[in-house]
Amino acid sequence: MKKITITVLAVLLLLQVCVIASYVAAQSESKISLSSGQGYAGDTVELTVSVEDNTGFGSLELTVGFDKNVLEFVGAECEFSGGMAQFTPASAADGFAVLTYTDIENVTADGAVFTLIFRIKNGAPSGESPLTLSLGDGSFAYDGYDMKNFVATLNSGSVTVNKASTALLGDVDLDGDRDAIDLLILSRHNIGTELITGPEAIRNADINCDGSIDAIDLLILARHNIGTELIVP
Ligand SMILES: [Ca+2]
């Protein structure tokens, strides 16, 4: 019985040590995150690199990798002041950017460190394009007169390229065709039974592009549907 009690106590003690060790380990690592963004082809997207639970760094070197077929690195800004920030702009052939910040003493503040500016390339495929974030060898923390490794848990974001909507004047239900259903929806809108909502449907409903959805648009669509006068395009 005594043996069992000692064994149980030993296991409990071991568990406690493990829990404390993992807690200490979790506490001693900074978290660095790269935010996500979205936009259409041709848009500029700003992403933020931020630090949480900062254990302190004298120099931070980060490499951000991206799909060069989707994104173009425009530039970066450092949100910290007092130290020296440097960015290695990626050339057209590269798919990464290196960002460094060095100070004369450990930086322990949390918050945004860098703002990254990307442009979504024209013709970029729609969908999510993941980015990578890695900590470079140039990262360190001051320890008195020495330098020690700066470690961090890294989380990287992505840029989502929105699907460009195609305008088709008269297609108010956005199914890709102009037909009797669109005419019915437009009629209901005009008599006030059921209003057309949503930016794309509203844009398509104003067929003559005069800024209002009215009987003229209804007439144009009716003529198109019976083939008297087709809407172009
Ligand atoms: Ca339609």
Ligand SMILES: [Ca+2]
């Ligand atoms: Ca109109």
